[in-house]
Amino acid sequence: MAKAPVLTPQAEDFPRWYQDLISKAELADNGPGRGTMVIRPYGYGIWERMQQEMDARIKATGTRNAYFPLFIPQSYLTREAEHVEGFAPELAVVTHGGGKQLEEPLVVRPTSETIINEYFSKWIQSYRDLPLLLNQWANVVRWEMRPRVFLRTTEFLWQEGHTAHATYEDARDFAARIHHEVYADFMENVLAIDTVLGIKSPAERFAGAINTRTLEGMMGDGKALQMGTSHELGQNFARAFDTRFLAADGERDLVWQTSWGASTRMVGGLIMSHGDDNGLRVPPRLAPTQAVVLAIKDDPAVLAKVREIGAALTAAGIRTEVDDRTDTPFGRRAVDWELKGVPVRVEIGPRDVAADTAMLARRIAGGKEPVAIEALPKLLPGLLDEDQELLLRQSRERRESRTSDVRTIEEAVEAATAGGWARIPWADLGPEGEARLAQDAVSVRCLVAEDGSVPESVDTPGNIAVVGRAY
């Protein structure tokens, strides 16, 4: 008799599989307020590892962390016209504080360009103060009409970088550097998610930006997820907040700026990229727990052995957890670790202790075989590297096999509807074609250059639009 599946199968109902996985792997719960979420310890542990890896890359660019207030005076938001138009429908507003109605309502930050520019205007005096490179890790709030855990939540956690530069070129190059050295490097080498790097069409650009670089990942159902964006803000916010510097030539010039962010939405991307019908699969370089050592039953020799192996693996630099909760049936614990996607399980029972072997189960490459216990610390790092590469390869192969080159809007819609992406010359599509795609819920995810690189601008000849359905 076949066992009932732990999760709704992906092929049956992908959105429901996603919700099932988040619930059963104990990643998150829905919050009490509309569209909010509670990130449970295992989900938060994954986010903490994302933060560590991203933060190191951000700091390597010379950027330093700071913290700006959650509440932004409503008047700040209105200073940059496109920006307020983009965010006004999504704002949460504090009208009362300390038991009294406030004179000016405070907006809960949806993003921090405005309040940060207010301070940049105070801190930046001369060209010696530039570039000014700041980042903050924070919560932000955007009222969501169709919330979905991790993907679109009213409150989410993110990092938002904000920088000011003396020239257009310096700002542009820095936005590109973040795109490549922070986001692309992290997503490829840690998340093991293949992404297409490109620029947004004018319709999809960040409200207030002159150019937005993006990374688009293809999920298991062929839909796209925007994984991170890096914006050139030009002088739009500098003009609105009069952020100027004394240039070497004695002029008081407006600064050129960038902003860039990636959020807890990446956890959703991780699930939808690497998850399967048995649960999550976490890339080893990201995994808070790379190996779990399980005691099959409550036996003193077994318990001593799992602790000994746990210590040996930890000493070998492997993030290891020992599961000695023998009051819960072994089978249920094994299924739980599979659901959570821990790359390697080392299972120990009395016979294994006697034989000095362990049963080694691999969540990503698959398979289960006995190995000598003493060989584990040297064996595992290589297996984890293989798993890491395998996930990236599977992600890349999915994107390549489900992307087709087309010439007409009808073909593009057809490809997207079938669960994939289409590449169509931007010259053949244009803003009018983009509007027609929207009628079928298909959008331009990004524009790439003819050779697949990130184009100079929207108008660069030969640009190709990558289009698909998106989260």
Place this chain on the structure above:
Amino acid sequence: MAKAPVLTPQAEDFPRWYQDLISKAELADNGPGRGTMVIRPYGYGIWERMQQEMDARIKATGTRNAYFPLFIPQSYLTREAEHVEGFAPELAVVTHGGGKQLEEPLVVRPTSETIINEYFSKWIQSYRDLPLLLNQWANVVRWEMRPRVFLRTTEFLWQEGHTAHATYEDARDFAARIHHEVYADFMENVLAIDTVLGIKSPAERFAGAINTRTLEGMMGDGKALQMGTSHELGQNFARAFDTRFLAADGERDLVWQTSWGASTRMVGGLIMSHGDDNGLRVPPRLAPTQAVVLAIKDDPAVLAKVREIGAALTAAGIRTEVDDRTDTPFGRRAVDWELKGVPVRVEIGPRDVAADTAMLARRIAGGKEPVAIEALPKLLPGLLDEDQELLLRQSRERRESRTSDVRTIEEAVEAATAGGWARIPWADLGPEGEARLAQDAVSVRCLVAEDGSVPESVDTPGNIAVVGRAY
């Protein structure tokens, strides 16, 4: 001619000295909303180091991080009567979201006991789920009538731990463990701040707690600062949220809980404990930058040498920064580093390069003398240890020399007014005496046992009240 002091001297005006230091050392700025702050990169770097050290200690207790929503339905707050009474005057309320008035207003969390209990009620089924040990790093909002940067701000950053246990004893012991192993250990061994560990009088207890443990530090002006608290919540929140577990005996019992927090207020405590008329002094174990290597002038040999020394110190495990901004006068940079309180400055000019020596300036122990460059990597760790010990000793000596044993309320007020603390038997003071002290703005900081340890309870015979003025 004496130079004008960089800061208002402490002896002249301590609060103004504090504000001056925060501004000139670029730790923080006032935010635009009432009582908010902008934490600048240097101040945030100090907070990040606090987070790292605290987080490691929190995790060592078996506690894991999670994240709960910023917005709490107003109805949750009202379920625990004392809790809502304590926090109602301080709340910020969101009444509008996504362009519409909300059906139920949302409170911006002032602390998270209520929303966390809602989820504990879902997650806790049986005794096997206990203890449940969670912590979150988050921003919270409490409307402040008399705000002061880092000490009392409308929004602040903190960690809040929340745990649930099967028995009163287990909860009590865990609250005590956090008090000692996380907070006391961190404050003594990292912050180098001497604190008195005790319990709060009933009047000073957290709203909703049955017992509050506290750590009180004496600031440079003899006033007290509450540096962290660990609460036993009894079954108060469990009752309000019906948080029950199936006990081994088959009964559905209410859990016993704790909560505990420490915040960015500790940055204020750091400044007021260790700062002097020349600026901040950061304990080496905390310092984001332990040593700075300064190029005195723009000379190729000098610049090469500072980078070489910087690399050697970094390789020796010392958190090192190289200051080669020779377009700013050397004297100004030296004053800046002194203001920022970096423990060690290594200054290099052309003559030093020729002689293979560096001028070594010590911010904490004081003094400036030439040392052989090659000796630096081996020399500095020992000096930094000395500095760390010296700061703790100075902090302890201040508290000891400014604390007096008294028998009357008048003597206690006199001691507090003179800038110190008084110790008075709690049996002689009691709640009535406490109310009389309050008329002179003097409060009971904590109760300690006769032998100086943390007492079992408020009613333990022989308890001594430590009283003083406080921030």
